Every structure is written in C-alpha cells, then in structure tokens.
Amino acid sequence: EVQLVESGGGLIQPGGSLRLSCAASGFTVSSNFMSWVRQAPGKGLEWVSVIYSGGSTYYADSVKGRFTISRDNSKNTLYLQMDSLRAEDTAVYYCTSLYGDFVFDHWGQGTLVTVSS
Amino acid sequence: SYELTQPLSVSVALGQTARITCGGNKIGNKNVHWYQQKPGQAPVLVIYRDNNRPSGIPERFSGSNSGNTATLTISRAQAGDESDYYCQVWDGSTHVIFGGGTKLTVL
Numbered sequence: 001e002v003q004l005v006e007s008g009g010g011l012i013q014p015g016g017s018l019r020l021s022c023a024a025s026g027f028t029v030s031s032n033f034m035s036w037v038r039q040a041p042g043k044g045l046e047w048v049s050v051i052y053s054g055g056s057t058y059y060a061d062s063v064k065g066r067f068t069i070s071r072d073n074s075k076n077t078l079y080l081q082m083d084s085l086r087a088e089d090t091a092v093y094y095c096t097s098l099y100g101d102f103v104f105d106h107w108g109q110g111t112l113v114t115v116s117s
Numbered sequence: 118s119y120e121l122t123q124p125l126s127v128s129v130a131l132g133q134t135a136r137i138t139c140g141g142n143k144i145g146n147k148n149v150h151w152y153q154q155k156p157g158q159a160p161v162l163v164i165y166r167d168n169n170r171p172s173g174i175p176e177r178f179s180g181s182n183s184g185n186t187a188t189l190t191i192s193r194a195q196a197g198d199e200s201d202y203y204c205q206v207w208d209g210s211t212h213v214i215f216g217g218g219t220k221l222t223v224l
Contacts, residue, residue, distance in 0.1 A: 044217045044218040045152070045160065045215040047212075047213035047214075050213075060212075094160070100166075101148045101166070102150075103165045104160070104162060105165075107160055108159065110159055
C-alpha cells in the first residue's frame with residue numbers, strides 16, 4: 001500500500017525559510033513522478049512543483065525562484081525547500097504521486113504552513 | 118493562461134443525479150481529471166482522463182468531456198457524496214490547472 005507522510009510545516013515569519021518532507025512507503029520515490037500541491041485556508045487546490053523520475057523539475061510561476069523540489073533516494077523522501085516565504089504561501093501542502101498527464105493518484109494527509117509575523 | 122470554471126455549488130436530492138461542470142476553452146481537446154475532497158481530508162481521484170474510474174470508485178461516478186465543457190456525473194447521490202469536487206487538466210508543457218472547486222450538497 002502506498003503511503004505518503006508529510007512533515008515540517010509550522011509557523012514562520014515572512015521572508016523566512018522552511019523545508020517540508022514527504023516520506024514514502026509502498027513505492028520508490030525516485031522511480032515515480034512526484035509533486036507538491038497546496039491549498040490555502042478555505043480556498044481551492046494549486047499545483048506547486050513536480051520532479052520527474054529523471055530528475056527534471058518544474059514550478060508554478062507563483063513560487064519559481066523561491067521554492068526547490070528535491071528527493072533523497074536513500075531515504076525514499078521528497079522535499080520542498082521554501083525560501084523568501086510570503087503571507088500568500090500560507091496553505092496546507094500535500095505531497096502527491098502522479099503519472100501520465102498529471103493524474104495525481106496518491107496524496108499525503110498534508111502539512112500546514114502558516115506565514116505570519 | 119488557461120482557466121477552468123466550476124460552479125461554486127451544486128445541490129441534488131438524495132438518490133437523484135448530480136452534474137458538476139468544468140468549463141474551459143476547447144477543454145474537449147484535453148484530458149480532464151476529477152478529485153473529491155471531504156472536509157479536513159486530502160483529495161481523492163475519482164475520475165481520470167475524462168471518463169475512467171480508479172479502482173475502488175463506485176460506478177455511480179462517471180465523466181464526459183466535449184467542446185468547452187467537461188462534466189462529472191454522480192448517479193443515485195448519497196449523503197456520503199457531499200464533498201468539494203475539483204476538475205484538473207495539464208496544459209501539455211509545464212502548467213497544471215485546477216478548477217476553483219464545487220461544493221456538492223445532498224438534500
């Protein structure tokens with residue numbers, strides 16, 4: 001059974017940095033496409049970033065240059081490094097696996113990031 | 118940039134058929150995926166590539182896509198179907214787009 005468990009969320013001041021982690025079990029992160037999707041409080045879903053099995057990465061325009069997606073194959077873990085955080089980055093961040101034309105098939109339970117002074 | 122438009126809310130009587138639309142320019146030329154999200158929970162894939170159900174999703178859930186509108190249809194609606202529903206497409210390059218979401222109420 002595929003399981004994705006996020007951690008690392010919390011309260012951070014504007015301009016600060018935070019690293020989210022997503023520990024996977026039941027499948028191999030490095031062999032799959034992985035993504036982060038976020039949801040601001042009371043709002044809809046917003047795609048953030050993807051890392052392909054070959055290592056290529058892509059980002060939403062709203063986070064490009066500030067966020068970095070990566071993985072540690074030895075730990076079977078996905079990461080999202082978030083720098084220069086803004087109030088509008090406040091959201092629940094979900095780790096997801098995907099295939100084909102961005103079919104998000106497995107989701108973690110999410111971790112809440114609050115950017116506030 | 119590409120946009121997807123969903124109604125904010127849809128209501129359906131218990132046991133009847135609910136239809137949730139997702140509008141986009143020539144969306145019929147794209148593959149549309151649908152997700153169900155209950156309060157406090159992560160989204161769950163219910164339809165992929167317009168009209169395919171993942172294992173474990175009831176046959177009551179179906180989808181269609183043509184022209185400028187994709188539709189998620191829920192037959193014989195149950196109280197447990199009350200959720201937010203999101204449509205989603207990939208633009209074929211570097212962008213993933215979600216609709217704004219529709220709150221389904223079962224009366």
